[in-house]
Amino acid sequence: MDEINPQFLPWQADVLKRALALKHQQHLPHAVLIDTASEQDFSAFACYLSMLLLCDKPDNLATCGNCQACEMMQAGTYADYSLVTLEPNEKTKKLNKNINIEQIRKLIHEVSLTRRYERLKIAAIYPAEAMNKSSANALLKTLEEPAPQVLLMLLTHNRGRIPVTLRSRCQSWTIDPPARTQALEWLRVQGVQDEMATSYLQFAGGDPVLALHLKQHGYASLVSQFKSRFSQFLRSELSVTDLCRGLLSSETAIIRRLINMTLMAYCYQMSGVDANAEPRSGSDKCGAQAIMDLRLKAQQQLQIEENNLDLQLQLEDVLISLKQILTRRFI
Ligand SMILES: [Zn+2]
Incomplete structure (x- = not known):
């Protein structure tokens, strides 16, 4: 054993x-x-x-x-x-x-x-x-x-x-699953405290063990780096290849989580239910649905773990589709 x-x-x-x-x-x-x-x-x-x-x-x-x-x-x-x-x-x-x-x-x-x-x-x-x-x-x-x-x-x-x-x-x-206070207390004992613990617990959907794992992999900085690079990609200042290359040094499971989280965030935003979103006159149900469909597709596409080349190609495909959905809204 x-x-x-x-x-x-x-x-x-x-x-x-x-x-x-x-x-x-x-x-x-x-x-x-x-x-x-x-x-x-x-x-x-x-x-x-x-x-x-x-x-x-x-x-x-x-x-x-x-x-x-x-x-x-x-x-x-x-x-x-x-x-x-x-x-x-x-x-x-x-x-x-x-x-x-x-x-x-x-x-x-x-x-x-x-x-x-x-x-x-x-x-x-x-x-x-x-x-x-x-x-x-x-x-x-x-x-x-x-x-x-x-x-x-x-x-x-x-x-x-x-x-x-x-x-x-x-x-x-x-x-x-643990109550929030118990989860935060456990994270504190592991050396993750205050706002850091709160935000990682949120990334992990309330699972403190996953929160600790994400912290150990520097997930928060990966997210902020990805956000700014993704904006550059939307403005066509960065190629999709370069955008994906920056992600590939992370664990595949972490990449999948990041992509899923990004797609969910856009989906919420388009549905008009995101509390942090700017006030909007109306929701974009078609856009939200398109992203939900893309999310399901991405979950299957990104199951690949055999080699980085395949993963990079699938990632590029997902991010290009996302860009198309997001830019279509402004035409
Ligand atoms: Zn004994």
Whole structure:
């Protein structure tokens, strides 16, 4: 297993409490689907939750740290815990997009084996929405005939993409996003404060982990730089190639976010609902619709991650279309 540091975030505590209470009542389900709206990595949480359930003497939400389960979980050697996740492709070294059937078969076999220790056996699947159809079907049989003392944990960022047949056989636990004050407090502890924290939280749609990630990637300056360069592009003072070239040193996910945010901002502005927009006599519904269409198209076009040339071409295409929509309004 890769090294994962088991830990949890303050707003994940309710689900931990619930799990621990069910364990004490001996009412833990055979299978649970845990979902979070945040897109940030969830494996450290899966590992912490498992460690907490396996620990001999948890104190409140803290693991004891020195029972057999704690020590082995921390070392990644606890044989009755397994995590099935996206694996790197042998050739490209990039993560596969799916959890394949071989991985699920291995997990099913593992679950069927006798426990090594006198504790629960836990098998986690993350991100569960990445299971393809055959993987999900294979897992279904195991969910229908659960083995005793086994907890199957499906973790997802998008429960809507889990087949209903699987969902209906799992108990459902949701991790709610943090309240704004809790999110700001967490950011403060991470060293992001005041207006900086507020604006990054806004960029991240209220997700503090994403806000921190964006801060670490200098997103705010990327946004302001892009805004001024995009204005130059609209005035035809900068070529689309130069505009895009300036973006390509950033992570693809960051670029996608920036483009999406730009398109949304124009869409709001044209719909006349942007509070910061200049007072306008009327909204431009056709323009807003054209940008909404472009936004959907861009989301597909910018999925490309294989090489920068393709991404640059797709980016140029999106930005040229946006310019056409924006300049058409003034003709
Ligand atoms: Zn322990």
